[in-house]
Amino acid sequence: MKLTSTKFFRTFSQPLWGNNPVSIQSLGICSALAVTVQLKTAVVMGISMTVVVAFSSLLISLIRNRIPRNIRIIAELIIIATLVILTDEFLRAFYYDISKQLSVFVGLIITNCIVLGRTEAFALSNPPHLAFIDGIGNGAGYSAALIMVAFIRELLGSGKFFGLKILPGIFYTAGYEDMGFMLLAPSAFIIIGLMVWLQKTWVKNDTK
């Protein structure tokens, strides 16, 4: 059996592209866009998100047979909130500047539809190792979308890549100007919209 056709691998790779949580399932856009002005914050946000999704899926999958059905949402929220608090405290202790920039958006991982969606739809009915991989896959898919948007916005908006100026000065002397619009909120919506367009066209051609 080829590696690419095992259930294990597919669980991981599907959310990365064909079933990307942000651009195809339209989940989790809430907190995604506000942190994409710079690559640095987008990467940190992506990693935090991946950690939270992966571990909450793992934990909930481990105790899935013990959670009574009618209080499962509360149980899930408590596990997710605990993980988010741990992440937030960690960021505050080691990356204070970034945590200041992310402000409330780390906390908003709790209500991010991806986390609750994955635990509801996948972790509650699958064994722990698959749930964990599914969490990592979805987290990575989310991060990929975030990083793509952040890359475009940072490059066009301020000519930088991870905070380093990469556009040579000659561009500016030749009359090139940074696009201030890219730093504002509306640009994120439009970039995501265009990304969705590109990807949907692409994915459709793949399956044909």
Next chain:
Amino acid sequence: MENLISIFLNSVFVGNILLAYFLGMCSFIAVSKNIDTAMGLGFAVVFVLTITTPLNWMIYYFFLAPGALSWVGLPDLDLSFLKFIMFIAVIAAIVQAIEMVIDRFSAGLYSALGVFLPLISVNCAILGASLFMVEREYTFIESVVYGFGSGVGWMLAIVAMAALRIKLRYADIPKGLEDYGIAMIVTGLMAMAFMLFSGISF
């Protein structure tokens, strides 16, 4: 008073919780296909935000903020790290309670809002408003105004979006961009329009 008006107008227009801070996008995209449902969800959000934001203010400043527990003799305690879990618990509980109260006393309101209330406890805008309220250090009255204003702003955005999407049904949109893609782009244009309000000073 002037301060309150400026907080209100700011939270409705310039700092619109949806268009400037991207909160509550999930239900915004999912529910904006029809004006009536958009209206219903909008009212439910205004309602819940106006109640939960001040309530979370009280919980934060009487129990969680650094030094808040000095009234029980624990002046050095700082429980602010618990705010995420407390806020989400309060929101979930309040939504549940509101649902029961409405169900008991007003059948008409229940049939209008009932289906939307469970959706709301995981709406990012509700938790987001509470967290912004803490971050911006609002006073109690300001938090009431801010909660209400954010709700109105959110409702305005979703109702406008629903109206636009009905018009879009007759537009010839490229395949692949339909539905979700065009919704994002339209939201972007709308956000741009709302930014113009920032030139107004009160």
